Amino acid sequence: MQRILEPGQIEALASRSVPRLRLPDRSRVFAARAERLGALSRGHALQGYLELLATLAAAQHAALQSLEVTLPNESRRAAARHHGMPVIPALGEARSSAWRGVLDALRTAVAAGNYPPAVAAACERLATRSAEALDAQADRLLAVEVAVGDAAAAPLIMAALQVYWVAMAARLVADDVGVPESSGVCPVCGTLPVASIVRTGAPYAGYRYLHCALCATEWHRVRIECTQCSATTGVAYHSIEGGSAAIRAESCDSCHGYRKIFYQEHDPAVDAVADDVASIALDLLLTEAGFHRASGNPLLWQSPG
Ligand SMILES: [Zn+2]
Ligand SMILES: [Zn+2]
Structure with missing residues (x-):
């Protein structure tokens, strides 16, 4: 008998081998x-x-x-x-x-x-x-x-x-850290992530981690899914022409938000907080395209208005 898994079950099975x-x-x-x-x-x-x-x-x-x-x-x-x-x-x-x-x-x-x-x-x-x-x-x-x-x-x-x-x-x-209801906030301190990084090196290679803006904990999040509203369709990637292949912005047509995503395979030294500040040109591009930043950078305070 063929056993059919629901999408959630497939993810649960897959996540067993992924360091969370x-x-x-x-x-x-x-x-x-x-x-x-x-x-x-x-x-x-x-x-x-x-x-x-x-x-x-x-x-x-x-x-x-x-x-x-x-x-x-x-x-x-x-x-x-x-x-x-x-x-x-x-x-x-x-x-x-x-x-x-x-x-x-x-x-x-x-x-x-x-x-x-x-x-x-x-x-x-x-x-x-x-x-x-x-x-x-x-x-x-x-x-x-x-x-x-x-x-x-x-x-x-x-x-x-x-x-x-x-x-x-x-x-x-x-083992000290529980699994929160929402994968959109840091499981350790509850803060929003500044960006995400697709890691290299065992046991994290190829997996995407959200990086906490406060405590620097990283937690696993499946790729090609909006990190703000969890939509899996209408997710698109943007980069600066002629810029680093290690830096893209992941935008979402459902919530119109975006966060940056960094790829360690293209630049091993990439750092979520540092590279986010240094790639501010990408923020301008996304803002012009009508998307809003899903969360800020702790070292780049933008006054409202
Ligand atoms: Zn945290
Ligand atoms: Zn979204």
Whole structure:
């Protein structure tokens, strides 16, 4: 007797052999990003900004190496796992005051660089703000509110929060992490992905992973499916003529959203956050074509309007 599998069952069978998570490596996440930003900056139209971000990523790496964090206790982790909830939610009680120490270190590193006066001014403002004000702005940024306060300081605050969440996520093992109802948000912290990457190298080769903008966890998502609304028809790919084969935008005719997708086979050093900023020309192309970005980049704060 022939056994016919429904599409969902086929996917479930296939997914057994696919590693569903790639948890971040604290020794590499920001160091690799700093190198990548430095390489991308040379001769780039956004050279100054990419150099600034390279300095920031190097400072993130340094801060992460000495940061001690405490994970939620085992019973809370078990409850989150059981309910498919984020184990270290971006919005919740996971954050301790240690993130502000990271912010101080990042601000100091950036202020020491040779950057435009507006950058130094943003660093100075951060130095004078109260702990309560900084926590309030962090809450608004993590909640992706429209009114975020000091927009120039936002990338620095997000960078500090990234260090804090990567420190926590790097201590997890895959069995700590439940399977959320939606594959559109990070299973570890509940944040939206910045982009996706089709990986090379066993055991991830050929699989597409969404990259969390906050904790750098990557989670598997089947290819040729809208990462915002899950539509499987009307998905199209766009690239800049004459640009890198490693960078495309995946658009959707159902929700009119898009996210970028990077292909490691064409460029092994591709980094979801760095290459997303450096490929802003592709955003302009997609915007002109009537698509909206499905989610932002934590290091490229765009003021509404
Ligand atoms: Zn995350
Ligand atoms: Zn869609």
